[in-house]
Amino acid sequence: MSVPEDFSVDEASLAELVAPSDLRSAKASGDRILAELARHKYDSDTIFAIKLALEEALANAIKHGNRNDPSKHIVIRFHIGDEHAAIMVRDEGNGFRPNAIPDPTANTNLERPYGRGIMLMYAYMTKVHFNEAGNEVWMLKENPTRPPAKSKSRSLRR
Template identity: 40%
Template sequence: MDSIKIQIPSLSENIRIIESFIDNAKERFSLNDDIYGNIMIAVTESVTNAIKHGNSGDKSKNVHLSLTIQDNQIVFTIRDEGNGFDHTNLPDPTSPENIDKPGGRGIFLMKHLCDEVNFKDEGRIVELSFYLN
């Protein structure tokens, strides 16, 4: 099992560090372009949510990102230090009353780009899984 970890303070400009982390993973594990694109969007979206919503932009709180490769899948685990949220009760961004609202599409996007999305620890931990085939 191969695993890499990083943590960043909750500042939106630190997303570029996450992008570099993903670029390094692409090189190290020879990820194909299709999966790489999905990973880049889903993971940066999840980290952005952790910074903005999870840690409420508090730069004294960190976002933790780890990547694990196991059994022909790559799993990114994103953890924030916030209060968590109810991931079972999110508005559908595709319903007519929400279509014009900014935001609210991140988790929807993640669910469509990943093979699996799991929330743990009351929403403070998100696991994004991608199958390598």
């Protein structure tokens, strides 16, 4: 699956990481993305949101997608810009149907110790798309504090 059209992200601007399918390697990849967010001066709430959603996507890919098989890999593609952050996580698993996961906020499911990851990704990101197979997720987060466009700031300085 290529970048979802409504993300308005150029495919050529994406960086790619391929990591062994374990939590420690995934964290190292996640830390690279978080460093990019800090470099682009995303605010604390936005970084919190992206970190949470990314960690859920990576944990899903490793545990449910690749079923903790250390011989498998996860692929991460990302573009961190001033306006938005786009992140893709893909595993080598058979995928799943996100709609088939019961609502974890329903009273009957509240005390289940699992099943909140996907819901948190939708809650904290601006857009979330799964591919048809369900082994690849694209997430977009708008930067609510993005700096004004350059042309504007130039004209202000004059």
